[in-house]
Amino acid sequence: xxxxxxxxxxxxxxxxxxxxxxxxxxLLRMPDVYNRVQTGTKASTLGAIMxxxxxxxxxxxxxxxxxxxxxxIILIIFILLTNPVSxxxxxxxxxxxxxxxxxxxxxxxxxxxxxxxxIKEPSNE
Amino acid sequence: xxSPEMIVYIAVxxxxxxxxxxMIRFIKGPSVVDRVVAFDSLTIxxxxxxxxxxxxxxxxxxxxxxxxxxLLSFVGVIVVAKYIQKGL
Numbered sequence: 001x002x003x004x005x006x007x008x009x010x011x012x013x014x015x016x017x018x019x020x021x022x023x024x025x026x027l028l029r030m031p032d033v034y035n036r037v038q039t040g041t042k043a044s045t046l047g048a049i050m051x052x053x054x055x056x057x058x059x060x061x062x063x064x065x066x067x068x069x070x071x072x073i074i075l076i077i078f079i080l081l082t083n084p085v086s087x088x089x090x091x092x093x094x095x096x097x098x099x100x101x102x103x104x105x106x107x108x109x110x111x112x113x114x115x116x117x118x119i120k121e122p123s124n125e
Numbered sequence: 126x127x128s129p130e131m132i133v134y135i136a137v138x139x140x141x142x143x144x145x146x147x148m149i150r151f152i153k154g155p156s157v158v159d160r161v162v163a164f165d166s167l168t169i170x171x172x173x174x175x176x177x178x179x180x181x182x183x184x185x186x187x188x189x190x191x192x193x194x195x196l197l198s199f200v201g202v203i204v205v206a207k208y209i210q211k212g213l
Contacts, residue, residue, distance in 0.1 A: 023143070
């Protein structure tokens with residue numbers, strides 16, 4: 001029984017590592033910054049959550065001593081909260097810094113909103 | 126019979142490969158933002174690597190290192206974003 005739970009945890013760590021590998025390959029292959037942060041954040045958040053659940057199941061026999069599971073849950077909640085926020089702030093800064101979009105971009109909703117005066121561009125003083 | 130530890134060692138190899146591939150983007154990246162994105166991805170990968178190594182070697186103190194490292198990297202990315210937007 002314990003061995004089965006350990007095996008499930010190890011397989012979840014392997015799935016998380018596969019997802020992070022896909023994220024890294026996407027970081028290398030995508031054409032511009034905005035696509036890169038999209039693959040880099042989504043896939044790595046999923047991979048991080050799967051790998052942390054896997055670590056929690058892998059240490060099944062030592063849940064009693066030293067609150068191992070509580071720390072895993074804290075780390076999962078923390079990554080789930082901070083990772084989208086940091087990538088969003090970074091991409092907003094990149095857009096207003098005028099990092100060029102790739103040539104095959106079709107729609108740009110933020111530019112339409114700035115043109116219609118819904119959102120103001122922050123002043124660069 | 127494959128033991129769970131062997132699967133975890135294979136996963137550690139795949140984490141290292143992901144770190145190497147993200148490192149190529151970190152060196153090549155045309156703009157500053159590319160490098161920050163690659164650095165963020167590197168941080169998350171190494172966070173998981175630290176916690177997996179903590180599980181393998183039965184040391185819970187490494188896990189606290191991972192928690193503090195995650196906190197500091199979040200603050201670092203926010204500060205860099207505010208700086209390149211000239212808001213700092």
